Amino acid sequence: MMRYYFNIAKQVASISTSSMLVYRSNVLFFFLFESLFLAANMGGIALGLNLAGGTLSGWTYNQVMFVASIFGVGHQIFTALCISGLFHTGYFVWSGRMDYVLLKPLHPLIAMHAANEFIISNIPNLIINICLFAFFASRVAAEGVVFGVFNTLGLFVFFLAGLAVRYGIALLVVSPAFFAEKLAEGEDAYWSLQSLAKYPTGVFPRAMQWLFSFLLPLASVAAIPAEIFFGRQNLLQSATHLFVAIFFTWAAVKFYESGARRYQSVNTGA
């Protein structure tokens, strides 16, 4: 079974590579886009922090940028591996192409990823983001944060949980396409919502903090992994956040599955 899934991933990677090579000028533009977008995002946060006088809600400049860099790494991994399969859902439902996706002997989500591409053009940006993460990690280390086994492991585990939450949010915004054709364009809503995840939780009012921690766990994407790393969360809080992240993602997958069950192969798309 593992070999079967490995072969699927290999095939998708191979198709993605050839597609990217055909549209190589676009790959270059996309690389420039992601780089400049990253610069605009980081630059915006830096301008805000300068305006704040260097610290914000008890977070130092380097700590806030550390959160932003965790967000950036997650963004690149999610973009490279997931967006094509997820954000084509609306089009596949609308055009009836979902028929053959659902006929495959795979879970509908895996079948969607297998039927689409990996955005391998984001890999250079992923490397840039990892370098930025390493840079700000060294800066926070210089401020006295110790790289212990448990906090580093905690960062890694919660980073994965954050990726799962991203995936869950994307599922929540694309799944309505199964229920109403006019709700096929969920992608923009995803980008709007996830953009909130790059800030430390402390900058938001209490009600929003609660909302982002327990209902729409955007805090789990970057802020909570950083807080775990800085030792700002105790064991109970950490376990709660992990549970919420897993439950949220599970519920989003169930929502997608319930949508896929409603699909009737009737469409108005060309």
Next chain:
Amino acid sequence: MISKTKSESLTHNVRILSNSCKVYFGQCLQTVLIYRSALIIFLLSEAFAYAGFITFWYKAAQSNPNSKTYTPMGLVLYFSLALFHHSIQHHAASRDIGSDIRLGKLSYAIIRPFPFLLQALLRSVAFTITYIILLSPLLIVTLAAIPSLGDQLYSVIDSTNFQHYLAALTIGLLCGWFIRLVVGLLAFDMAQIWGPDTFLIALYYAASGAVYPIDLLPGWALALAKWTPLYYMVGFPVLTLMGRIPHSEFTTECVRGCVVTFATFSLMIFMWRRGIKRFEAIGI
């Protein structure tokens, strides 16, 4: 007799132009109304994102009361106005034009009695008018509901400032429409324009003032941004309306804006003339 014919022809053309405007506006409004549930979800998520985004900036300004650049409410006003000016730009125009060229639909558009570029521009004008109608009430309600926000704006508005704002808005809209068409016209040379289009989005975010107050940029970066059409799309009208561009400097900025707009327009015409010679109406 000849002059009368010319006059009739002019009247006829104006009528067609006016009807085209009406049709494009009707189509745009109809699309928005048909997809109203999608629009509501989109607006809600945008509003949600903006609330969080503004909170970050508000907190930043609040943390440093000695800052002479922006007060917390000043930042809220900046982003409220920036969101409005961002939303009335027809960002999909480049993709629409690119698709018209790539799919060969341009072939039937060019036999219409008006230049294709004018039709494309009218679609963008219709989009802008539709969104001004839809979003103005929201902006007015926001300003009325938060008195300190409204007061902040009313304290700087006078007739000169408002005239300056109208000039800045016109330059900004023209720049936005032209630069989008420039990117769309790249489809004469490329099978897909999503690369340049997304690159333009990134440039737009970096240099327009949509995601941070543009006048907080370092001097050299701001000076550079002012020589691009992007600065005029959001930053210029917003800063003008907020009175952050002194009256004495406005004329210089306005002239530079006109130069940039004309340069963008010339580039658009150049690309159209060059591209239409290569167009074979096949489509892919």
